[in-house]
Amino acid sequence: MIFSWASFFLAFAGFFCILWLKARETAQTFKKLLLTRGESWALCEEREIIDRAPSFPVDSLYYLKNFLHPDSLAKIELAIDRLIRENLSFQIHVHGKESDAIYAFEGESLAGKSILWIKNITDTIHRERLHAETIQKNETLLANLQTTLDALPILIWHRDEHQKINYCNSAYSIAVQASCKKVYEDGIELIQSRFARILARKALNTGENQNFESVAIADGDRRYFRICEIPNANDQGTLGIAYDITELNDIRTEIKRLIHAHDEVLDHLSTAISIYDAEGMLHYYNQAYVNLHSFDEDFLKARPRLDEVLEELRSRRQLPEYADFPAYKKRRLQQLKEQVDPQEVLMHLPDERTLRIFSAPHPMGGLLFMFEDVTDYLALERKNKTLLDAYQATLDNLFEGVVVIGSDNRLRIFNPSFIRLWSFEGEDIKPGQHLTTIIEKLKDLFDYEENWEPYKAQLIENVTDRVPKTGQLKRKDGMIVNFRYLPLPSGDHLLSYTDATDTCRVQQALQERNEALETADRLKSEFIANVSYELRAPLNTIIGFTEILSHQYFGNLNERQIDYINGVLESSNKLLHLVNDILDLASIEAGYLTLIPQNINISTLLREVAALITKRAEANRQYIVLKCDKDIGDWFLDSRRLKQALFNLLNNAIKFTPAEGKITLTAEIKEGMLEISVIDTGVGIVPEDQTRLFEKFERGKNIIHMGAGLGLSLVKNLIELHGGYIKLFSDLNKGTKVTCFIPQAPQQYDSDATKALASPPHE
CATH class of the missing domain: 3.30.450.20 (PAS domain)
Structure with a gap:
């Protein structure tokens, strides 16, 4: 029995040892397992910590209140209670009490005990938040980028x-x-x-x-x-x-078109143009540039550099001589890159030409050069300056006072004669003065009525209304001034003044004398006309009885009696012809003589006139030659008066042509005018007499036969009545040619025309 109990106790002790060893081994294994998480831990039984890691912040759950934030403490206590009572695991993030630290708190139930873990995850949380924010930003940026790309x-x-x-x-x-x-x-x-x-x-x-x-x-x-x-x-x-780039392409196409059009315009300019880029390469040239320097166009087509072009020009002596030509080329090449403002220079070439060279930056880079041969322009400018100086000297020495008023009514130009004529002194007048100021200074010279302002306004209007005019001013001091106003194309006003005081006095004296002479001449003409009318009746009686005697109606006459009768008859006819001419001239001057025109065959008219004078010419051993264009046809005129004019011309030709002489009567049409000429081979007329022979009672100094001097005057008046005119050509001792120019008259007949007061021409 003793053995049994001893064995029992021994067996029990052994079993207990085995259990203790196993429990220890299990605890050690469990502890090793806790340590492998690398976190702070605590092993609890009920609410007591029975074991913990050194890094666990408290040794009793009671002291968690000193470690955690109150809000977090309430959460963790509730979770621990449920873990102990209900074995419910938990994971909670809590905040420290006195810092911004964040902890991960976990709890599990194992083998009747509770295991707590705590870990500082502040950095992790911050990293996670930063990562989340980065993701959010990236998502926002991506969305914005997408929106931007879509926009x-x-x-x-x-x-x-x-x-x-x-x-x-x-x-x-x-x-x-x-x-x-x-x-x-x-x-x-x-x-x-x-x-x-x-x-x-x-x-x-x-x-x-x-x-x-x-x-x-x-x-x-x-x-x-x-x-x-x-x-x-x-x-x-x-x-x-x-x-x-549709619009850009359209713009490029338009730019190409504009550049092409621009090049075409430049090609047709007379100004030589060349364009060099910034590197000095020839980019463009026109035909005028080729012609200006006589370039070989193949040379320019190769797009040479500016320095090569300068070398070419120098070799053909089309550049001035430079002492340091390489330095000159370098300056010209630098100019392509450095010039920013337009420049203009004159270049004098060895061939005596002068070029104006304008250079300006080109929009596409480089420079644009424009060359203009101004040799002739400069010569013309010098000549023009010389002329201007001559004109100024002429203006300064003119007797007339000249003044030019600008379009703004201010004085621009005046000469010394103007100052002298209007008695200006010193600074009384100078360029830029207003017209009203000048007129105001001349107030005392004008003869105006009571109100000066309206008179001044009228003066200003007269010299600024741009209506050409001439006139005369009578000043208070007795001077008479002729003025002339002429508007200039520039909008200015030109005025010239002349002292006409002496001229007016002489003119008045001459006018009075002329009126006296005209009165005397009129009285003379009236007296001659009256006497002519009084002579005509007895002359007709004398001629009538003389013709009866010459026909021997009352008995035969001896030879001497017949000669006397013929002499009386011839002299009476001459006197009657003279009286008729005087009456015709008087009728023309009084305006009583009116033409009665009709269609007349010119060839027939000339033959009739020649027939009237042929016998007289034959008696003087002269011969008449008649020349008339075959196609001359009819002409609308007064045949009676034209015969009278031609008869007088032929009669004069017979008088002054010696025996065996020739008298030619011609008719032709030139430029729509009928030209009838009487040409003789007579003694001719001295030049000083030719201009006055068509006046009344005028005769030449070298005449052989005396006459009244009315024939040519009557001819001139009759031709002028036909709307024509007369010309005389004469060489002394060679002959005379008198031509009548008669225009074609309108084809109508004036039934109310007054018949001529003079009788028809006589032989």
């Missing part, structure tokens, strides 16, 4: 390594009229797919941007795009961009 008017897309589009913006979608999803699925391209992918593949292979311009249909319209594929080394894809 851009530029087409944007992305291709993967197989050149397939995996992204596009709204502009691309609108352009191809498909949704972005459909673009990705169907691979819809802006341009032909083959060309687009070749461009993208080339960008990947070369690693360089590839640009291409092409026409494409965008949103149903034909547009012009600049397409760029950019390699993306990050994903072996490419980024595509397409700019709508």
Whole structure:
């Protein structure tokens, strides 16, 4: 029995040892397991901590209140209670009491005990928050980027390594009229797919941007795009961009057209033009530039540099001589890059030409040069200056007072005679003075009525109304001034003044004398006309009885009696002819003589006139030659008066042509005028007598036969009644030619015309 109890106790002790060892081993294993988490832990039984890691912040759950924030403490106490009573595990994030630290608190139930873990996760939480914020920012940035890309008017897309589009913006979608999803699925391209992918593949292979311009249909319209594929080394894809450059292309086309038109205009200018770029290369030249320097055009077509052009000009002596020519070339090349303002210089060439060279920066870079040969211009300018100096000297020495008033009514030009004529002194008159000021200074010289202002206004209007006029002013001091106003094309006003006091006095005296002479001449003409009328009746009686006696109606007469009778008859006819001429002249001067025109055959009229004078010519051993154009036809005139005029001319020719002389009567039409000429081979007329022979009672100094001097005066008046005129050509001792010029009269007949008061011409 003793053995049994001893064995029992021994067995029990052994079993207990085994259990203790196992429990110890289990506890050690459990502790090792807790230590492997690397966190602060505590092993609790009920609410007592039976074991803990050194880093666990408290040795009793009671002291958690000193470690945790009150809000977190309430949460953790509730969780521990439920863990102890209900074995409910928990995981809670709690905050420290006196810091911003954040802890992860966990609790589990194991083998009837509670295990608590605590870990400071402040940095982790901050990292997580930062990561979340970064993600949020990236998502916002991505959304903004997407919105921005969609808002851009530029087409944007992305291709993967197989050149397939995996992204596009709204502009691309609108352009191809498909949704972005459909673009990705169907691979819809802006341009032909083959060309687009070749461009993208080339960008990947070369690693360089590839640009291409092409026409494409965008949103149903034909547009012009600049397409760029950019390699993306990050994903072996490419980024595509397409700019709508339709307007730019239109502008470029318009610029090309304008440049072409501009070049055409420059080509037709007479001004020589050349354009060099910033590097000195000849960019443009016109034909005038070729002609100015006599260039070989093949040389210019090669687009030489400016220094080469200068060398060419120097070799042909079309540049001035420069001591340091290389330095000159260098300055000219620097000028292409440094000049910012237009410049103008004169260049005098060895061939005595002078060129004006204008240079200005060109919008496309470089300089534009304009060359103008001003040799003739400068010579003309010198000549013009000389002329202006001569005109100024002439103006200063004119007897007339000359003044020019500007369009603003201010004095511009005046000469010394103007100052002297109007008695100005010193600073009384100077350029720029207003017209009213000048007139005001002359107030005392004008003879005006009571009110000066209206008179002054009228004076100003007279010299500024731009109506040409002449007139005369009578000043208070007795001087008489002739003035002339002429508006100038520039808008200025030209006035000239002349002292006409003495001239007016002489003119008045001459006028009074002329009136006396005219009165005497009128009385003489009236007396002669009255006497002529009184002589005509007895002359007709004498002629009548003499003709009866000459026909021997009352008996035969002896030879001497017949000679006496013929002499009386001839003298009576001459006297009657003279009386008729006097009456005709008096009728013309009084305006009583009126033509009775009708259609007359000129050839017939000339033959009739020649027949009247032939016997007298034959008696003087002279012969008459008649010349008349065959096509002269009829002419509308008064044949009676024209016969009278021609008879007088032929009669004069017979008088002054010696025996065996020739008298020619011609008629022709030139420039719509009938020209009838009487040409003789007589003694001629001295030049000083030719201008006065057509006046009444005038005779030449070298005459052989005396006459009354009325024939040519009557002829002149009769021709002028026909609307014509008369000319006389004479060489002394060679002969005389008198030509009557008669225009074609209107084809009408004046039934009320007064018949001529004079009788027809007589032999």
